[in-house]
Amino acid sequence: MITTLNIDGLALRRGGRLLFSGLNLGLQAGEAAALVGRNGAGKTTLLRAIAGLVEAEAGTVGFGEIDAGEARANHMHLAGHQDGQKPARTAWEELAFWARWTGGSEQAAQDAAAVLDLTRLLDLEVRRLSAGQRRRLSLARLLASPRSLWLLDEPLSPLDAGWRVRFGEMMSHHLASGGMIVAAVHDPLPIPARPLEILAPEEAFQEPGE
Amino acid sequence: MSRAMALLSREVTLAWGRGGGPLVSVAFYAGVATLLPLATGPEPARLAAIAPGAAWVALALSALLSLDRLFERDYEDGALDLITLSPVPLELVCAIKCLGQWVATAAPLALAAPLAAIALGAQPSLAPLIFVCALMGGLAFAFVGGIGAALSLGARRGGLLTAVIVMPLFVPPVIFGGGALDAFSSGLPWKAGFALLAAYASAAVALGPIAMAAACRNALS
Numbered sequence: 081m082i083t084t085l086n087i088d089g090l091a092l093r094r095g096g097r098l099l100f101s102g103l104n105l106g107l108q109a110g111e112a113a114a115l116v117g118r119n120g121a122g123k124t125t126l127l128r129a130i131a132g133l134v135e136a137e138a139g140t141v142g143f144g145e146i147d148a149g150e151a152r153a154n155h156m157h158l159a160g161h162q163d164g165q166k167p168a169r170t171a172w173e174e175l176a177f178w179a180r181w182t183g184g185s186e187q188a189a190q191d192a193a194a195v196l197d198l199t200r201l202l203d204l205e206v207r208r209l210s211a212g213q214r215r216r217l218s219l220a221r222l223l224a225s226p227r228s229l230w231l232l233d234e235p236l237s238p239l240d241a242g243w244r245v246r247f248g249e250m251m252s253h254h255l256a257s258g259g260m261i262v263a264a265v266h267d268p269l270p271i272p273a274r275p276l277e278i279l280a281p282e283e284a285f286q287e288p289g290e
Numbered sequence: 291m292s293r294a295m296a297l298l299s300r301e302v303t304l305a306w307g308r309g310g311g312p313l314v315s316v317a318f319y320a321g322v323a324t325l326l327p328l329a330t331g332p333e334p335a336r337l338a339a340i341a342p343g344a345a346w347v348a349l350a351l352s353a354l355l356s357l358d359r360l361f362e363r364d365y366e367d368g369a370l371d372l373i374t375l376s377p378v379p380l381e382l383v384c385a386i387k388c389l390g391q392w393v394a395t396a397a398p399l400a401l402a403a404p405l406a407a408i409a410l411g412a413q414p415s416l417a418p419l420i421f422v423c424a425l426m427g428g429l430a431f432a433f434v435g436g437i438g439a440a441l442s443l444g445a446r447r448g449g450l451l452t453a454v455i456v457m458p459l460f461v462p463p464v465i466f467g468g469g470a471l472d473a474f475s476s477g478l479p480w481k482a483g484f485a486l487l488a489a490y491a492s493a494a495v496a497l498g499p500i501a502m503a504a505a506c507r508n509a510l511s
Contacts, residue, residue: 128371131371131374131375132374133371133374133510133511134510134511135511152374152375153375153376153377154376154377156375157375158371158372158375160368161368162367162368162371163367163368163372164364164367164368164369164370164371164372164373165367165369166304166363166367166369168307169303169304173300173303176296177296177297177300178372180292180293180296181293181296181297181372181373181376182375182376183376
């Protein structure tokens with residue numbers, strides 16, 4: 081289980097363009113961070129860098145005592161609109177596969193589907209699900225296999241008001257049991273979270289509010 | 291292990307549905323094999339001479355058909371991102387994907403290959419060797435083809451690019467397999483050609499996943 085996330089002086093580049101530099105974040109077990117910034121600021125790229133998918137231009141991402149490879153292999157969930165779910169497969173096939181792939185059991189996947197009120201929908205093809213149902217299906221993985229760091233990319237956007245509240249409860253529960261969350265958001269998160277604004281390199285030199 | 295099995299069964303079911311599935315590959319194969327006599331003239335003597343080779347080249351072309359989506363879909367919808375977040379190394383993931391490709395498309399093609407060759411006029415005694423060569427060649431086509439599919443990730447018209455990258459790498463198995471079939475049908479020793487085909491397939495299985503994983507990492511970052 082990871083109990084710390086340390087981002088130190090991180091700079092990321094995408095498509096040859098510097099997104100941001102000198103980004104710092106320290107997170108302990110039970111804490112959440114909300115990444116805010118305009119479209120294209122690099123919120124998703126930062127999440128992918130934490131997940132080890134993007135090479136850092138400068139700076140480091142560390143997980144305390146735990147080796148980064150081990151942390152990424154066993155202690156991290158990544159969820160966003162790029163959910164990897166195949167339209168032609170049934171909801172259950174997708175959930176069961178991803179639960180097993182991240183280390184959960186079929187029973188845990190069933191239980192997670194029940195919590196997210198998906199049990200009735202499991203035999204439908206993913207293409208038949210609404211955007212909100214599809215998002216809930218991908219969020220069910222977070223419960224099906226317990227991993228301590230959740231990297232969430234706009235987790236709330238397709239959810240209705242009721243499900244935003246219920247997913248907020250899921251996140252609070254995760255934090256209360258010693259988990260950590262880094263979420264890229266435009267709307268405020270329904271849980272207490274440390275805001276982290278991502279600024280472009282030229283903006284970082286200006287006074288806030290200018 | 292359970293993870294690897296879960297991925298293999300996912301890959302086989304996905305490959306079964308990919309680009310119309312293996313049945314389309316088989317139909318394409320039958321189409322190419324039917325076109326050939328129309329182009330060369332239907333004299334049995336001439337057809338019988340080229341039948342094994344023609345069946346073999348058509349097989350290599352059919353193996354190209356469903357390659358382009360091998361990594362592309364998982365890359366586009368984010369599944370490849372999520373797949374990296376597990377203890378299974380990306381090299382093994384790539385190997386399993388190619389194995390799934392082999393099970394789902396090379397196996398049906400291997401069943402169709404002897405039929406096509408015999409229909410073109412090859413001796414029926416050639417059928418078992420064609421089947422085994424097609425299975426072995428299919429392994430080489432899947433693992434070498436996977437390199438092309440991974441390298442063309444993110445490119446426009448990746449399928450065409452995959453074919454262009456992969457064709458030169460298909461040359462050795464086509465030569466070795468075609469040579470073995472030719473030697474067998476003229477009563478010469480054929481084992482050397484088959485052994486070279488098997489060696490090429492083994493090398494592809496051993497080295498291909500390393501290249502594919504490197505290409506995937508490059509495409510993801």
